[in-house]
Amino acid sequence: MKILITGSTGFIGGSVGRYGIRAGHEVMGTGRSPESRQSEWPGQYVQTDPVADNLSVIIRRFEPDLLLHAAGSASVGASLDDPLGDWKASALTCANLLEAVRRSGVRPLVIIPSSASVYGNPEKLPVSETAPVQPISPYGFHKAACESLASEYSGLFGLDVVACRFFSVFGGVQRRLLIWELYQQLSGTEPVAWLDGSGGESRDFLHIDDVSKALLALADRRAARSEEGNYLVLNVARGVETSVREIAEQLRDLVAPQKEIRYRGNSRPGDPLRWQADISRLKTYLTEWEPDPLADDLARCVAEWKAEASSAQHGF
Numbered sequence: 001m002k003i004l005i006t007g008s009t010g011f012i013g014g015s016v017g018r019y020g021i022r023a024g025h026e027v028m029g030t031g032r033s034p035e036s037r038q039s040e041w042p043g044q045y046v047q048t049d050p051v052a053d054n055l056s057v058i059i060r061r062f063e064p065d066l067l068l069h070a071a072g073s074a075s076v077g078a079s080l081d082d083p084l085g086d087w088k089a090s091a092l093t094c095a096n097l098l099e100a101v102r103r104s105g106v107r108p109l110v111i112i113p114s115s116a117s118v119y120g121n122p123e124k125l126p127v128s129e130t131a132p133v134q135p136i137s138p139y140g141f142h143k144a145a146c147e148s149l150a151s152e153y154s155g156l157f158g159l160d161v162v163a164c165r166f167f168s169v170f171g172g173v174q175r176r177l178l179i180w181e182l183y184q185q186l187s188g189t190e191p192v193a194w195l196d197g198s199g200g201e202s203r204d205f206l207h208i209d210d211v212s213k214a215l216l217a218l219a220d221r222r223a224a225r226s227e228e229g230n231y232l233v234l235n236v237a238r239g240v241e242t243s244v245r246e247i248a249e250q251l252r253d254l255v256a257p258q259k260e261i262r263y264r265g266n267s268r269p270g271d272p273l274r275w276q277a278d279i280s281r282l283k284t285y286l287t288e289w290e291p292d293p294l295a296d297d298l299a300r301c302v303a304e305w306k307a308e309a310s311s312a313q314h315g316f
Contacts, residue, residue, distance in 0.1 A: 001219060003027045004064035004108070006050055006071040006097060008041060011174050012113055012166075012208070013070030017043055019212035028062050030055070031071070050093050055100035059108075066219040067108040069097045072146075075176075076117065076270040079139035090142035091149065098153040098161075109160050109222045110150070111215055116167045116204070116237070118144045121272045125241060128278035129165070129233045137270030147233065154231035161230075162218060167237035167277050170297075171208030172304035178203070179298070182248055183305055186255040193252070193259055196266045199245030202274040204237040207297035211236060217286045237277035238291050250295060254302045 003020045007013040008029025018041075020027045027043035034047055048054040050071050059067065072090045073079060079086035094112060101110055117140030118133045135141045150161040170179045178195075185193035214236055248261050283289070291297075 001025045001065045001216075002063065003066045003068065003219075004059065004062055005029045005068045006055070007031060008043075008045065008070065009033050010070055010074065011171065012169065012211070013068065014041065015171055015173060015208040016068055016070070016212045016215060017041065019209060020216060023216060025216070028058075028064070030058060050096055052096045052099040052103060055097060056103040059100055059104040059106050063106050064108045066216075067097075067101065067110045068215065069094060069110065069112050071097070072113075073139060073142070076137045076139045077268070079137055079142070080270055083138035086138050087142050087145075090139070091145040094146040095149050098149055098159065101159055102153060102157045107158065107160060109162065109219050111218070112146055112150045112161060112163045114147055114163045114165045114233075115140065115143045116165050116235070116275055116277065117270075117272070118147065118165065119272070119275075122275070125274060125276040126239065126278035127235075127276065129235055129281055136272065139270065151231050160222065162232045162234060164215070164234050164236045165277075166211065167204035167206065167235070167275055169206055169208055169211055170301065172301045174208070178244065179205075179247065179251065179301065182251055183255060183302065186252055186259055187305070187309070191259060193248070193261045194264060195244065195248060195261065196264050196268060197244060198265055199248065199261075199263045200243055201271075202241045202243045202276065203247070204240060204275050204277045205242055205247065205294055205297075206236070206238045206291055207294075207300075210238075210291035210297075214282070214286060214289055217289055221285060234282050234285070235277040235279050236282060237279055238294065239277050239279035240294070241274065241276035242294065247298075250298055251302070254299055 005013045005017045009031040017027045030046045073086045120134040120136040147163045153159045154161045
């Protein structure tokens with residue numbers, strides 16, 4: 001399979017691309033950064049701005065079977081500080097990608113990474129794809145706008161698009177958000193690790209390799225059928241609600257069992273209180289897909305981070 005990934009320098013795009021290459025697929029990445037900075041990217045790479053004129057040429061020449069649009073914004077907090085910038089990075093970039101596919105004449109499966117942020121604070125859990133879209137941050141509103149654009153281009157121009165609503169994705173190369181930030185505190189010298197909130201907030205955690213496995217399986221399933229012009233929304237998650245306190249204690253046991261975890265009791269604007277995905281629709285499409293145990297995924301991340309720290313300490 002030929003896979004084209006926009007935003008291949010980022011966490012989602014880079015991780016899925018490397019997973020695809022390990023699985024034996026031909027992968028090309030695009031991004032704004034010079035190729036010289038892509039030392040960890042083993043596939044083909046094209047430096048480009050993500051505008052329709054540029055991307056349509058790349059799509060036409062490469063003729064991908066799967067196009068993962070991983071370029072765009074990735075922070076609720078940043079969207080609150082700069083909503084217009086988030087709109088440009090998210091919705092405008094998505095519009096350029098979809099228009100590029102339309103102009104190219106090539107019809108890959110297009111996967112648009114969306115987010116559980118479109119649900120805001122769900123009325124009930126687990127939350128299904130049919131639940132109301134009621135975001136509480138610019139980031140969530142703009143992800144919902146991307147979904148509307150994807151539906152438009154699918155219905156009017158015959159594009160085959162899946163909008164994947166990711167919940168809380170983590171992995172070894174990620175250097176932000178709860179698990180990484182808590183690991184840094186636990187591996188530091190302070191006796192107490194501090195977290196915002198009460199610890200009772202919950203998320204639905206899924207390792208990036210399980211995400212990659214699901215996305216490639218969706219592309220394989222699409223290759224087995226001939227119809228085009230479909231638009232589908234899927235929750236991509238574990239389907240399990242895990243509290244922040246529970247994930248923090250698991251991570252502490254792996255890194256620094258002697259340390260104490262305390263909570264400031266703050267709430268951050270734009271962040272929902274609880275998340276758990278209903279993944280029954282995903283399972284109807286991917287009947288054999290099963291994520292690895294969360295405890296194993298956490299242990300793998302910790303092992304990777306410890307190995308990196310050791311290598312850096314010894315100058316490797």
